[in-house]
Amino acid sequence: MSTQSSASPALEPLLLRTDSQGIVTLRLNRPGQFNALSEALLAALQAQIDALAGDASLRCVVLEASGRAFSAGHDLREMRSQPSLDYYRELFRKCGAVMQGLQALPVPVIAKVRGIATAAGCQLVASCDLAICADDARFAVSGINVGLFCATPAVALSRNVSAKRAFDMLVTGRFIDAATAADWGLVNDAVPADQLDARVAELAAEILSKSPAAIRHGKRMFYKQRQMALADAYDYAGDVMARNMMEEDAAEGIDAFLQKRAPRWRGLA
Structure with a gap:
């Protein structure tokens, strides 16, 4: 099944949901915008997190994305359209609530990553309990390149990788490849792209085999x-x-x- 996450039924859903034997898959669905985390997409994610939190039949959540990128982070065009301190504080509060909500879900959340995961997109990967990526995936907290230190992504990133490695990424904005992300602990495993679906399905099945x-x-x-x-x-x-x-x-x-x-x-x- 899929859920319409936008207020207008004429628009493509921003977040797709499928349910199968206790596994819920949530798919970010803004491929034309590299799945940037707009306010509407964050709201859709929060709504699903709230709904899943009380679902006794839930066993595992998989978070994936449509198109060539996992997520390019916040929607910069949307952010620039409302230059207000109160607006930015509320935006980052909402984003932080989504990240914490994933961790607060009572079951494992697996990030399935293809393409790039940058800034808040990298934060999203780091906020999941487990992460498997394709071997051509890349990761960065690149806000520094546009004059913005990725402060909120730093919270999740620094809880996944060592302080020096996290700070290196934050002050340089440089990308790390999939193998490095696995070596540093940002993801659990990097596999050939054509094996990603099978590897995530295998991991979910292992979880479902436990109490x-x-x-x-x-x-x-x-x-x-x-x-x-x-x-x-x-x-x-x-x-x-x-x-x-x-x-x-x-x-x-x-x-x-x-x-x-x-x-x-x-x-x-």
Whole structure:
């Protein structure tokens, strides 16, 4: 299925959605604008994130894009049309909410990247839990080239790659290739372009083979503990693990292991 993300039914949808066996695929659909993150596209993404957050049947989200580019970042023409401090603050707030919303979803979000991912487009990749790219993909936080330090993309980027590598990208605006992005940890893997769909499908299938309850416990815990002091993180993680042990899936998984059979996941508590 697809969802109309624009207010006008005569316009091409800015965001396409397909659902298949617990996997929701969201496709950025502004190929003529290199999938620049306009206000309308950000609103469409936020609406889908809000809808997915409470979907108990959701197991995985794949974020991809139409055309030759994943995303060229913010829509600069739109930004220049409203030169107001309040407007820019609200725009970047909305963009930050989308990025945080992806991380707050209770299931893994996989970025499937073809072409370039620049500025807020690179931020979008960095905000996903996992990322697989084609081996001809390229990444940059290139706002510095137009006199704008990519401050908000820096938040996500610096949580994926080392501080010196992130700062290098931010102050030079230079592109890194797919192999470098994988080596630096911005993406999990770079594969030949004709194998990208299969690799992402394989990764999603691996996720779907695991306990949905354990995945949801784990994703929430993973990000929360990263902000804690070590002792607090262990206290919190121990509580999460104990609660996970109380799930039917944990009992089933352990019994299946001991009985040398495949587990039959019961789903969410």
